[in-house]
Amino acid sequence: MALSVAVTGSTGLVGGALALALGSAGHRVVRVVRGATAPAGDSAVRWDPDFGTIEASRLDGVDAVVHLSGESIARGRWTEAKKQRIRSSRVRSTIFLADTLARLPRPPRALVAASATGYYGSRGDQLLREESVSGTGFLADVCREWEAATAPAAHRGVRVVHLRTGVVLTPAGGALRTLLWPFRLGLGGPVGPGTQWMSWISIDDLCGAILHALTTESLAGPVNAVAPAPVTNREFATTLGRVLGRPAFLRLPAFAVHLLLGEMADELLLASTRAVPARLEATGFAFGDPALEGALRRLLSR
Numbered sequence: 001m002a003l004s005v006a007v008t009g010s011t012g013l014v015g016g017a018l019a020l021a022l023g024s025a026g027h028r029v030v031r032v033v034r035g036a037t038a039p040a041g042d043s044a045v046r047w048d049p050d051f052g053t054i055e056a057s058r059l060d061g062v063d064a065v066v067h068l069s070g071e072s073i074a075r076g077r078w079t080e081a082k083k084q085r086i087r088s089s090r091v092r093s094t095i096f097l098a099d100t101l102a103r104l105p106r107p108p109r110a111l112v113a114a115s116a117t118g119y120y121g122s123r124g125d126q127l128l129r130e131e132s133v134s135g136t137g138f139l140a141d142v143c144r145e146w147e148a149a150t151a152p153a154a155h156r157g158v159r160v161v162h163l164r165t166g167v168v169l170t171p172a173g174g175a176l177r178t179l180l181w182p183f184r185l186g187l188g189g190p191v192g193p194g195t196q197w198m199s200w201i202s203i204d205d206l207c208g209a210i211l212h213a214l215t216t217e218s219l220a221g222p223v224n225a226v227a228p229a230p231v232t233n234r235e236f237a238t239t240l241g242r243v244l245g246r247p248a249f250l251r252l253p254a255f256a257v258h259l260l261l262g263e264m265a266d267e268l269l270l271a272s273t274r275a276v277p278a279r280l281e282a283t284g285f286a287f288g289d290p291a292l293e294g295a296l297r298r299l300l301s302r
């Protein structure tokens with residue numbers, strides 16, 4: 001059945017790919033855009049989550065909402081001001097959106113809201129399923145508040161799914177695009193000890209997982225959006241080097257990456273998060289890119 005799906009953050013890395021995937025699957029996409037990014041004459045719904053304004057009536061009767069917006073976590077040093085923007089652009093926008101949806105005469109049936117594997121913090125070799133407790137650190141705090149912020153919609157009876165997303169792999173942007181040039185120059189390698197786990201997902205599987213969450217009535221609450229085979233940082237570097245046909249032995253020591261990126265390095269690059277997609281698998285989601293090497297070869301056409 002074709003759905004009408006409102007999407008926030010549709011100009012972003014995930015949102016752009018998702019809008020295309022939803023369109024190809026025959027669904028109608030209603031972009032929810034901030035004033036600054038709204039193309040003139042577009043049929044998009046305008047909102048300003050900072051000022052608490054939204055064309056709410058135009059969301060009435062949509063079947064579902066996918067909420068992806070938020071200040072970039074990976075771009076820019078984590079100053080106190082940046083951390084404040086990361087937190088408030090997620091928590092305040094989610095409370096505002098969830099409250100808006102809860103007040104609609106005909107609220108959507110489902111709200112699929114982004115969260116991140118940062119929820120679990122740095123946990124060594126532990127396998128992290130959705131029922132695992134949250135960890136410590138800035139991102140874990142943000143993710144807990146971000147997930148809790150959907151409460152107004154859940155109280156209204158909207159089925160809410162929190163997508164605890166791992167590192168999204170696409171050559172179009174994000175982590176993989178950043179790593180491509182040093183690896184192509186033969187300057188790639190593990191970061192820090194290299195034993196830290198990294199949970200990843202291909203962009204196509206993430207879009208598929210969102211579609212799965214939209215249409216699987218039994219799914220609610222946290223869902224790990226990660227491939228079934230997380231890798232260590234060293235394994236990631238070795239695999240990317242092999243796929244590109246380049247050496248990948250140059251280790252970036254932890255102190256250097258910390259010096260370069262500060263707290264962000266500790267939480268994004270040196271943290272160990274070994275999440276597995278227990279709920280996606282239990283509800284029959286079939287991964288197109290279950291293993292890293294195949295995913296990288298397909299994404300990079302190698």
Ligand SMILES: NC(=O)c1ccc[n+]([C@@H]2O[C@H](COP(=O)([O-])OP(=O)(O)OC[C@H]3O[C@@H](n4cnc5c(N)ncnc54)[C@H](OP(=O)(O)O)[C@@H]3O)[C@@H](O)[C@H]2O)c1
Pocket residue numbers: 008009010011012013014015032033034037049068069070071072073085089093114115116117165166167168169174175
């Ligand atoms: N990419 C990853 O590896 C990854 C991993 C885990 C979790 N996630 C989460 O998944 C979501 C989508 O990720 P993404 O990679 O597509 O992010 P992205 O490329 O940075 O896009 C996020 C979108 O959010 C909106 N936005 C940007 N700054 C904002 C601000 N200060 N306040 C409110 N909205 C703002 C923008 O859309 P508009 O201008 O159209 O509003 C932007 O296109 C994010 O919440 C991210 O934290 C991503």
